[in-house]
Amino acid sequence: MRQTSRAGLRLLVLLPGLLTAACGATTGSAAPSTGTAPSAAATSSSGPAPSDSGSAPSAAGVTTIKVVDWVPENISSWANRWYKPFEEANPDIKIVHEQISQNYIETVLTRLTGANDIDLIFAAPDNVGSFLRAGAALDLTPLIEKDKDKIQLSDFPKWTLDDYTTVRYPELKTGPGQYGLPVVEFVWEMWENTDMLKAAGYTTPQRGWTWDDFASMSKKLTDASKKQYGYHNANWLLPLWTWLWQNNGKVLSDDGKQLTFASPEGIEAFQFLQDLQIKDKAFLPIDQTLPGAPNAIGFDTGNAAMITRGNWNLDLSRDWKFKWDLSYPPTGKTEATLGEELGLMINKNSSKQDAAWRVVSWVTSPEGQRALASNDVVPNTKVMAETGLAAAPDNVRNLVVPLSADTxxxxxxxxxxxxxxxxxxxxxxLVLWTGEAKVSELLPKVQDEFNKALAQPLP
Amino acid sequence: MSFITERISRRRDLQGLLFVSPFLVGFVLFFAGPMGFAAVISLFDWPVLSTPTFVGTDNFTRMLSDDLFWKSLGITTLYTVISVPLGMAAGLGLAILLNQKIRGLALFRTLYYIPAVVTGVSLAVLWWMMYNTEYGIINGFLKLVGLPAVPWLTHTAWVLPALIIMSLWQVGAGIVIYLAGLQGIPTELYDAASIDGANGPAKFRHITIPMLSPVLLFSFVLGVIGSFQSFTNALVMTNGGPSQASLFFVLYIYRNAWNYNQMGYAAALSWALFVVILIFVIIIFRATSSRVFYSGSSVKGGI
Structure with a gap:
């Protein structure tokens, strides 16, 4: 009994230690990564890694770089496609890609805070701010300066570079710097299901087609009894802004400090869309377009004839079971569409920053950009002009190449x-698309609410 | 002699501690520790990866002028006030039905309990499909009986009722507790009441409810705590929308931590929620102290 008691006492004392050690071991194995693959860790810790001697390095000499993005596999496959030429040119680096499809920002930040097992973060303009605010990204300015003979930032449109600086977010406490580099550019077009268009007697719209053309087509292409709709409106701000711009509206004031979407032009644009959604029921029901909606139907499933999307849609097209085409967006009072980019940021706390920079500097260099272009991916403007997206289908190439350089x-x-x-x-x-709110009432109210917040200093 | 007794007593204490140590360690590491950590970081402005800045009680005073703090607290309180009593009534009603001697009782009990073991996200996806305005089974039924389709998850007035109705789907866990309580009520009480001429409702009011009152209190308190912590359904199905009409308090905490990178403020909000729940629980115990009947004790309820 006495022995049992002592043993129990020892266990009682040891148990917290064991548990703590177990937790510590988990953290310890992930955090202080040496920049090598697991098999190489022991070698690294016991001494210098074996010399490559000019030949292909052994597994012990290979640095693994973890890259994360959020886009579905069928789209993100474009990213995987340039990993191979990179690894061939840089055999001492292996890229491991991970898709984080849900709650991207939250998951990445959690991982950076905890395991710190991510080296490169793909970021688009809609999530750059969160990463900057969190202080997650490394300032690339000194690295760019060091390799200025390799990377020509002048090849990239300035606005794509600005998206990774605090120019867009002057109120952030993050200091000035270049916190990422754009890898690919996207321009937004109107994509059409030509099977549906043909059945309704339409051909692919030509540049200069109007809002009236779009409205009449949407109505004629809609047959709710067949679950068929003219247009896929997803309450997604990016395509919505294209309509605003086409009506001469502006999202932000010139100094970028106030929202201006509730201007008369903005209200008119949103009213045009709401009428087609609610009165004419020519748009896909909004329930179907909520992010993650189960069994949702839409353009991709052949239930909507048109959708406004970027040229990354080409990757999705491989899964479509219908014929498709794309066209310039319809012209309102003017022509306008959206351009964005997807870029790479280096984890500020990555222990493999040198290798991560080699990945970034390669893919943003003319060599890397050409590798992207040969895989249907739109590179920066200069390489685009040079290569012309030779591998892309004719209809994509003939539209995307000139559009990407269009004013x-x-x-x-x-x-x-x-x-x-x-x-x-x-x-x-969202309530606009159920008819619950009037455009003329909601837009000014929301704009006012947001502008009051924008006028305040960042908490 | 007293020395021996003392040693035996100490040994027993140690053995007792040994047996509870898994809980104690788990509690310290996974509850008390994080709570203490949250209390500390609630005093800082901490954008997750940057260096925290000490701000004192600013995060707490900021809540008072934060519209979304009050809005999310109001939505969560309304949800709790409606869903918890409704869920208890439904659970108790079904438990009484399942306490009858009818054929296939085991099957019914199993069927009612199954939803309680389905994971939150699966359940949310299932209900999301059922709530679809155009193609959902619920609106399909409404259309069959000549009623208009309801935009369950996309209308500010309907989204909270939709989530409350959905919460009833999980009454199975409560049913099991109520059934255990019902079966613990001595049948002699009902027999005696019958001899005295009491009818069904009278027996329910004067025997079933008082005898079940500890179980009901337990269920009520857990229900209130659980409701204030509602999160998954709103995150998966509505993400707090439309127009923040389903912005539950925990979802707001989550957004502050991970969407807005305000970990310190999120921690302060978490402590505020703890205090709110604590106040509700104290009110419940105080309000029911004279109404809860503990058959094994001469003292009536309360804490």
Missing amino acids: MVQSFPQWFRPKFTANDLADRL
């Missing part, structure tokens, strides 16, 4: 205020 392309409007983010704005606007 109608407008950059992604950005702002960052907790509780008043773009996602929060989209949530407020």
